[in-house]
Amino acid sequence: PDTRAGADEAERREVARVLNTGEVKKASPSPRKESPTVREFSKIFIETSRITNKASTIDAKNAVFKCHLLPLIGDLPIDQVTYAVIEDLKLALARKKISRVDPDKLDEARTLSPKTINNCLTCLRRMLVVARKRGLIEHVPDVEWLRAPAPDFDFLDFEEADRLVAAAEGQLRTMIRVGLRTGMRHGEILALRWQDVDLVAGRIMVRQNVVRGIVGTPKSGKPREIALGDDVRAALKAHRHLRGPLVFCDMGGKMLTDSESKNPLAHACKRAGLRPIGWHCLRHSFASHLAMRGATLKVIQDLLGHSTIVMTMRYAHLAPEVGRDAVRLLDGGNRGSGMAAEKKTKAN
Missing domain, CATH: 1.10.443.10 (Intergrase catalytic core)
Known part of the structure; x- marks a missing residue:
C-alpha cells in the first residue's frame, strides 16, 4: 500500500534481499534528452542575451552566428561541439574570404582577421557556457584564441x-x-x-x-x-x-x-x-x-x-x-639606500 507503513515494509524486504543475495539493484539511467543543434540553441542564447546585452551587442552576436558560425556548424548537435570541432572551425574561418567583394575578384579578397575569428570563438564559447548551465552539455571544451596584433588607430596632432x-x-x-x-x-x-x-x-x-x-x-x-x-x-x-x-x-x-x-x-x-x-x-x-x-x-x-x-x-x-620619470625614481632610491648604508657603516 502507498503508506508510510508500506514504504517501511518494502525497505525491510529490500534490505533482507540484499543481505541474503548480495545483489544490489542498479537504478535504471534516465533517458538522455536529444541535444539541440547549434542553430536551434543559438536562438535561445540570443533571446536570453537580450536581458543583459545592449542592442548593438545583440546585433553583433546575430551577425557572428548568421555569417560565420551557423553556415559551418549550425546543424551539429551542441553536445558534439568538441575541442577538435572548434579547432577545425578556426581553420575554416581562417580560410574564409570576406564576401563583400566582386565575385570575379574573390581570389584577391582578404581573409578574416584574427580579431574577427576570436570574436566568433567568444560567441561560441559563451553559448556553450549557457548550455552547460542548462544541463545540455557536461563541460565546455577548451578554446585556444588566436594572437591578434594590436589594433592601429589614427589621431590628429x-x-x-x-x-x-x-x-x-x-x-x-x-x-x-x-x-x-x-x-x-x-x-x-x-x-x-x-x-x-x-x-x-x-x-x-x-x-x-x-x-x-x-x-x-x-x-x-x-x-x-x-x-x-x-x-x-x-x-x-x-x-x-x-x-x-x-x-x-x-x-x-x-x-x-x-x-x-x-x-x-x-x-x-x-x-x-x-x-x-x-x-x-x-x-x-x-x-x-x-x-x-x-x-x-x-x-x-x-x-x-x-x-x-x-x-x-x-x-x-x-x-x-612618463616611463623615464618613473625609472628616475629608482635613482633617488639608490642614493637614499647608499647614504643609509654609509651611515650604518660609520656608526659601526
Missing part, C-alpha cells in the same frame, strides 16, 4: 586638430571641439542633453549614448564625469539654444542622424586639407594629446570610460617621458 576646428562652422565646430576636448564617443555627443552640462562648474556628466537610433547608457554601462576646459566651455556657452533638450540637434530640436553629422565632418576635413577621418578619431586624438602632455594612463582611462586599462594601454607609447 595638435596642429591638425586646430586646422579642423578652424575649417568647421556653427554647430559642427562646437561638436568637433567637444570631441577633441572631452573624448566623448560619437553616440554620446549626439545624445548629450543640456541637463547633463554644467557650464557654471565646468563639467559634463555622460549619461546617455545612442547606437543605431536606440538611446541607452554609455558603453561601460555607467555614467562618468568629464571636466571642461576653458575653450570648450566658452564654445558651449556660445552655442546655447532653446530648440530642445539636446545640445546638438537639427532646427526642429530632433537628434541628428549619422549622415547629418558624419558627412559635414568629411567636408570639414577636406576644407582643412586633412585625410578623411571619423568621429572616433577625435576620441583617439583627445587621449593621445593627454598622453603626450603627461597625463597618467589611469586618468585617461577614467575620462574615456574604459572598463579596464587594457584598452587605454594603446596610448602608452605616446608618453615615453
Whole structure:
C-alpha cells in the first residue's frame, strides 16, 4: 500500500534481499534528452542575451552566428561541439574570404582577421557556457584564441586638430571641439542633453549614448564625469539654444542622424586639407594629446570610460617621458639606500 507503513515494509524486504543475495539493484539511467543543434540553441542564447546585452551587442552576436558560425556548424548537435570541432572551425574561418567583394575578384579578397575569428570563438564559447548551465552539455571544451596584433588607430596632432576646428562652422565646430576636448564617443555627443552640462562648474556628466537610433547608457554601462576646459566651455556657452533638450540637434530640436553629422565632418576635413577621418578619431586624438602632455594612463582611462586599462594601454607609447620619470625614481632610491648604508657603516 502507498503508506508510510508500506514504504517501511518494502525497505525491510529490500534490505533482507540484499543481505541474503548480495545483489544490489542498479537504478535504471534516465533517458538522455536529444541535444539541440547549434542553430536551434543559438536562438535561445540570443533571446536570453537580450536581458543583459545592449542592442548593438545583440546585433553583433546575430551577425557572428548568421555569417560565420551557423553556415559551418549550425546543424551539429551542441553536445558534439568538441575541442577538435572548434579547432577545425578556426581553420575554416581562417580560410574564409570576406564576401563583400566582386565575385570575379574573390581570389584577391582578404581573409578574416584574427580579431574577427576570436570574436566568433567568444560567441561560441559563451553559448556553450549557457548550455552547460542548462544541463545540455557536461563541460565546455577548451578554446585556444588566436594572437591578434594590436589594433592601429589614427589621431590628429595638435596642429591638425586646430586646422579642423578652424575649417568647421556653427554647430559642427562646437561638436568637433567637444570631441577633441572631452573624448566623448560619437553616440554620446549626439545624445548629450543640456541637463547633463554644467557650464557654471565646468563639467559634463555622460549619461546617455545612442547606437543605431536606440538611446541607452554609455558603453561601460555607467555614467562618468568629464571636466571642461576653458575653450570648450566658452564654445558651449556660445552655442546655447532653446530648440530642445539636446545640445546638438537639427532646427526642429530632433537628434541628428549619422549622415547629418558624419558627412559635414568629411567636408570639414577636406576644407582643412586633412585625410578623411571619423568621429572616433577625435576620441583617439583627445587621449593621445593627454598622453603626450603627461597625463597618467589611469586618468585617461577614467575620462574615456574604459572598463579596464587594457584598452587605454594603446596610448602608452605616446608618453615615453612618463616611463623615464618613473625609472628616475629608482635613482633617488639608490642614493637614499647608499647614504643609509654609509651611515650604518660609520656608526659601526
